[in-house]
Amino acid sequence: MNARAVAPLARRMALCCRQLAAHGLIAGRDGNLSVRIGRERVLVTPSGYIKSLVTAADMVEVDLTGTPRRAGRRKPTSELDLHLQILRRRGDVHAVVHAHPPIATGFAVAGEEIPGNLLPELIFVVGRVPLVPYGTPGTPELGERVAPYLEGHDALLLANHGAVTMGRSLDEAWIRMESLEHAARIIVAARVIGQPQPLDARAVRRLEALRALARQETDA
Numbered sequence: 001m002n003a004r005a006v007a008p009l010a011r012r013m014a015l016c017c018r019q020l021a022a023h024g025l026i027a028g029r030d031g032n033l034s035v036r037i038g039r040e041r042v043l044v045t046p047s048g049y050i051k052s053l054v055t056a057a058d059m060v061e062v063d064l065t066g067t068p069r070r071a072g073r074r075k076p077t078s079e080l081d082l083h084l085q086i087l088r089r090r091g092d093v094h095a096v097v098h099a100h101p102p103i104a105t106g107f108a109v110a111g112e113e114i115p116g117n118l119l120p121e122l123i124f125v126v127g128r129v130p131l132v133p134y135g136t137p138g139t140p141e142l143g144e145r146v147a148p149y150l151e152g153h154d155a156l157l158l159a160n161h162g163a164v165t166m167g168r169s170l171d172e173a174w175i176r177m178e179s180l181e182h183a184a185r186i187i188v189a190a191r192v193i194g195q196p197q198p199l200d201a202r203a204v205r206r207l208e209a210l211r212a213l214a215r216q217e218t219d220a
């Protein structure tokens, strides 16, 4: 991907950072993004920046080992290892979003998975969301914890920490993060109002089949 093709992606990443902050899915310097821009090249958000203020020019290019491709004052995100673990292991994933969405993270703090049999949108757009055991943020331990859960999942809850979503594009990973939090809000609302009523197993299987079909069609 040449510089002219990378520039709009960097702008989209900056927009995504601002929107995650505006929607309360991150606070201050929280959260980070990565987007694949070549076989060995990845664009990531910078470390230590307030995400509401980050611009396209602040993004940092690294290779799949995490080595910066250009000398500069900006350092890559402190969660670089988490992003690279995912991008190295999942060739189909082109973008990763890590955020701290408050209600979804509430499930992760309570040690509870988000139920996968309540909302069609969650099943179809996000899929099953396993809860990954705690690993210290900003250390390779977090990437190691995540690795066994990558196969077959496009979203993960990180115990006592936050969430990670993946996609074949930044928009897809971003949509999954928003949908995950939206579903978590609805489920909590349902618990406050009364007893959530699960979809029957046949309806869940049908939605899972539609999700698998949609993935195959866009893969082709």
Ligand SMILES: [Zn+2]
Pocket: 030, 031, 098, 099, 100, 137, 161, 162
């Ligand atoms: Zn985090």
